[in-house]
Amino acid sequence: MSTRVFEKWYREDRLPHIFCTGCGNGTVMNCAIKAVDTMQWEIDDTIFISGIGCSSRAPGYITTDSLHTTHGRALTFATGVKMANPDLNVVVFTGDGDLSAIGGNHFIHACRRNIDMTVICMNNMIYGMTGGQGSPCTPVGKISTTTPYGATEPTFDLAGLAVAAGANHVARWTSYHTKELTKAIETGLSTEGLSFIEAMVQCPTAYGRRNKLRTVTDMVEWMRTHSILLQKARRMEAEGKSIPEDFFTVGEFIHRQRPAMGVKR
Amino acid sequence: MKLKIDEQRCKGCNLCTTVCPYNIFQEGRKLNERGIIVPILDRPQRCTNCRLRHLYGRQLCGACQMICPDQAIYWVEEDPYSEESVVIEF
Numbered sequence: 001m002s003t004r005v006f007e008k009w010y011r012e013d014r015l016p017h018i019f020c021t022g023c024g025n026g027t028v029m030n031c032a033i034k035a036v037d038t039m040q041w042e043i044d045d046t047i048f049i050s051g052i053g054c055s056s057r058a059p060g061y062i063t064t065d066s067l068h069t070t071h072g073r074a075l076t077f078a079t080g081v082k083m084a085n086p087d088l089n090v091v092v093f094t095g096d097g098d099l100s101a102i103g104g105n106h107f108i109h110a111c112r113r114n115i116d117m118t119v120i121c122m123n124n125m126i127y128g129m130t131g132g133q134g135s136p137c138t139p140v141g142k143i144s145t146t147t148p149y150g151a152t153e154p155t156f157d158l159a160g161l162a163v164a165a166g167a168n169h170v171a172r173w174t175s176y177h178t179k180e181l182t183k184a185i186e187t188g189l190s191t192e193g194l195s196f197i198e199a200m201v202q203c204p205t206a207y208g209r210r211n212k213l214r215t216v217t218d219m220v221e222w223m224r225t226h227s228i229l230l231q232k233a234r235r236m237e238a239e240g241k242s243i244p245e246d247f248f249t250v251g252e253f254i255h256r257q258r259p260a261m262g263v264k265r
Numbered sequence: 266m267k268l269k270i271d272e273q274r275c276k277g278c279n280l281c282t283t284v285c286p287y288n289i290f291q292e293g294r295k296l297n298e299r300g301i302i303v304p305i306l307d308r309p310q311r312c313t314n315c316r317l318r319h320l321y322g323r324q325l326c327g328a329c330q331m332i333c334p335d336q337a338i339y340w341v342e343e344d345p346y347s348e349e350s351v352v353i354e355f
């Protein structure tokens with residue numbers, strides 16, 4: 001007997017996947033699959049849906065049925081699937097560009113409708129697949145091929161956006177926090193309505209290389225040291241202190257029971 | 266149980282070397298046939314999962330397996346007479 005990672009869920013004949021050395025997407029897949037496995041969902045009752053991007057390649061490595069759709073439209077296809085057959089368990093993999101740039105409109109409306117699915121966004125703060133253009137999540141001052149002197153625009157706070165638009169469960173973790181991320185996804189899977197999990201991931205190829213985080217471990221170390229627990233950030237805010245630049249919050253942003261659509265009958 | 270790295274999958278990112286509480290994974294030095302420097306295992310019999318999986322009847326620790334983006338880390342059943350026997354350290 002050997003104990004591979006979730007042999008049941010990975011299409012072993014398709015591995016190794018195409019992600020670059022040390023790309024965080026692979027880690028987020030492990031966490032998502034572990035959470036799905038813990039839920040004891042059946043392969044035939046589960047469907048993974050994605051748009052276009054490196055992150056969106058993920059469903060292709062999973063044994064369940066999957067839809068690899070057009071750029072930005074993962075949530076529209078997922079909405080269709082869920083409304084046509086609410087008995088299916090729907091999980092969406094998407095990227096920061098896919099979800100918040102071209103697909104931004106669908107994102108807010110899926111949250112507003114609160115459709116019963118779990119959306120996992122692998123936020124690498126860049127357009128990875130097309131070679132490193134800036135996305136709505138590229139932090140101010142960071143270099144991409146379209147921001148050669150450093151990005152100047154304010155970024156989207158994806159988790160905050162999902163809370164404001166009405167999602168029932170919202171959390172943010174990183175690919176370093178595998179345990180917490182898995183738990184957050186699991187809570188998302190068991191929550192009725194739209195659950196949004198933002199997973200900050202390293203993209204050593206398109207982001208790290210240009211931003212003085214050359215090695216994979218440098219980028220993961222950066223995420224480890226620059227993430228602040230939400231509770232701590234709120235405490236700091238109450239004390240009138242500001243969160244240092246470059247830092248981001250991690251934790252559970254909201255967990256509520258707004259009325260949802262497409263819930264299993 | 267015995268800890269293994271699948272050389273056909275590992276891409277040599279070294280993330281495993283950063284998470285193991287026992288520092289079992291050490292940066293490798295030699296290229297393998299795929300042109301990848303796979304980490305080397307330093308006394309893998311110290312791994313929590315190797316030692317205690319059968320006692321508890323479930324996966325233990327597993328931090329390396331979860332963070333490995335290439336699904337390359339796994340365990341195999343140990344031949345009871347192999348030289349690397351299970352050593353329990355206190």
Ligand SMILES: Cc1ncc(C[n+]2csc(CCOP(=O)(O)OP(=O)(O)O)c2C)c(N)n1
Pocket residue numbers: 052053054055056071094095096097098099122124126127128129130135
């Ligand atoms: C309609 C359309 N516009 C543009 C593209 C080109 N394109 C492919 S992937 C991508 C960005 C992907 O970025 P993101 O969603 O962050 O995924 P990542 O690769 O970073 O994981 C773009 C712009 C496309 N495929 N289709």
Ligand code: SF4
Pocket residue numbers: 018019020022023024025054055124128129202203204205206207
């Ligand atoms: S370009 Fe970035 S996001 Fe795409 S596979 Fe490579 S490391 Fe991952």
Ligand code: SF4
Pocket residue numbers: 270274275276277278279280281282303304332333334335336337338
């Ligand atoms: S984390 Fe996985 S892919 Fe990376 S070096 Fe370790 S075994 Fe290889």
Ligand code: SF4
Pocket residue numbers: 268284285286287288289311312313314315325326327328329330
């Ligand atoms: S399971 Fe834990 S103790 Fe064992 S090798 Fe992996 S990280 Fe180390």
Ligand SMILES: [Mg+2]
Pocket residue numbers: 053095096097122123124125126127128135
């Ligand atoms: Mg991206």
